[in-house]
Amino acid sequence: MIFSIGDSIISPLAMTSHGNFEAVMRGESRLQYYEHAFGLPEPCFISLMEDERIDRAFETIYDYSVKDYTKMEKAAILAVHQAIAEANIAANRSDVIFILSTTKGNVDLLESNPYEPERPYLWRSAQLIAEFFGNPNTPIVVSNACISGCAAQIAAANQLRYGGYKYAVVVGAETLSKFVISGFQSFKALSKERCMPFDGSRCGLNLGEAAAAIVYTIDDDPTHIPDNALILRAGAINNDANHISGPSRTGEGLLRAINKVIAGFDNAQPAFDVNRLAFINAHGTATLYNDDMESVAISRANLQQVPVNSLKGYFGHTLGAAGILETIMAYQAIKNHTIIGTKGTDNPAPACPINVATSTMNTNGDAFMKLISGFGGSNAALLMEINRNDNMSVVETHGRASLQPEKPTISVISQCDITDDAVVLNGQTIISRNADSNTWLADIYRHIGMAYPKFFKMDNLCKAGTLAAELLLKDVDFDRETVKPDWAVVLMNSASSLDDDRHYQTTIQDADNYYPSPAVFVYTLANIITGEIAIRHKIGGESSFYVVPAFSPEQMDTMVSQCFSANPELTHIICGWADYDEGKCEVKMQLLEKNVETHCSVYQNNERIEN
DSSP: OEEEEEEEEEOSSOSSHHHHHHHHHTTOOOOEEESSGGGOSSOEEEEOOOHHHHHHHHHTTOSSOGGGSOHHHHHHHHHHHHHHHHHTOOTTSTTEEEEEEOSSTTGGGGTOOOSOTTTTSHHHHHHHHHHHTTOOSOOEEEOOGGGHHHHHHHHHHHHHHHSOOSEEEEEEEEOOOHHHHHHHHHTTOBOSSOOOTTBTTOOOBOEEOEEEEEEEEEOSOGGGSOTTOEEEEEEEEEEOSSOSSSOOTTOHHHHHHHHHHHHOGGGOSOOOOGGGEEEEEOOOOOOHHHHHHHHHHHHHTTOTTSEEEOOHHHHOBOGGGHHHHHHHHHHHHHHTTEEOOOTTOSSBOOSSOOEEOOSOEEOOOOEEEEEEEEGGGEEEEEEEEEOOTTOTHHHHHHTTOEEEEOOOOEEEEEEEEEESSEEEETTEEEEEOOTTOSOHHHHHHHHTTOOOGGGGGSOHHHHHHHHHHHHHTTTOOOOSSSOBTTEEEEEEESSTTHHHHHHHHHHHSOGGGOOOOHHHHGGGSTTHHHHHHHHHHTBOSOEEEEEOSSOOHHHHHHHHHHHHHHOTTOOEEEEEEEEEETTEEEEEEEEEEEOTTOOEEEEETTEEEEO
């Protein structure tokens, strides 16, 4: 079983998890109207952490200059410091893995960078955070748009169950900037007043800053779980395969994720009794289509009677921190037998009637579901339960048996490498670059006879990944018209979306030539490449994107094996490395197929008891 042993929230409301919960119970929020925040020409309604408050707290744990770290890094370090103190673990152990959840990290440094040149890279932030605590392992960055915080917790579960780690420190952090706010403004997605999740008068979201950390561990003996500990029962990620910036109107991806977590990890547990749910903590961004989509998915899952809340009216949408912050807040609530009311919502009117909690109320439930969705067609669901000494369902559900999967037998169906010089498919060079060509990716598109006009709207990273996927699947016989939940896309790189970030920065750098474009901004999320591939090939299983310092075949193999093990329904994964940075293209992608005879063994007391 995977359960938490420490957590922390650093937000504009308070500097601890419990402090944030108390502030929310008092109905507090730091969302407010700003006329020209960050020099923006348009007003916004956002929530900001006070720089001085962060610095003062940071000085209590760091003996040198606070200027050594950015605001985002300091907030993340503070959250981790508190969480590991509560967990009472030494973070410098080799059996501790750090996982950072963020969408844009230090993207504000593209405007002015007083640090080393690599500081805007997400992997560098993760490295600095892990090094602060003396951790010897290479940290993992999960950059999966708005679902990053939940995806990071799922990645932590995979590392604990299949990666050999004893502890996983999951931290999400996001600070706002001209870059981030202007991008959402270009989408016309921001409300100029307090957001109203699920309300009939909702008109957009608010953004917020925060950092949140949670420490997970694993133990097969339920008697070792502390009373009131939070247990991560199951997590799932599914793609809509619908649109890179708009949710499915039928909630297909989120519905699949909900159904998977109810079934449980690897189907190794009995199906969860949904009557135990105290509430569903929804994404609830207060945008028209997100809230409608969530209501459709919840209704289709027959959960319309379960109380549903959103925390965006207290914190705003904290992007990469949201999934972790809101999980911790839901945990604080259920520990206190409470369902937090949805601030700002008086007249719920989503597409499907659901039980929106408009005011705080009591509950005796011992479990909750956390839902979240984001750009790139990504959706995630977590099923969490609280351990109570008077509740034997945890023991009865989990028993003492643990799932120890045999490593899946995987076949490489095809392999494609794209560099600045050539395209190599299954070991054969199929096209070499003309030295005079300055349209290399378009040359490849034409050479392979691809017919997909949307290709020319993509950024370079997505173009390169889409071309590689097209070649991988060129001779594969599969259903190209129906969404395939048994296929997944798992990619990683080192530059995230920095190539496009630099492009977008030029559109907002000059106040006299300010023209932020939604068509450019949408590609400033690294996981959009997985969304484009999913849409093109109707892939409805997991879509995940990771950022690490450099390509490692061993690490890629580990991540893919974990994905297959955690999702037994998967038959195929498009995986690999897809990077485009400062004009340099490097793609190494494969299509993998799992042996259909691969199975898992259930062990109890280190003896196999079932195949």
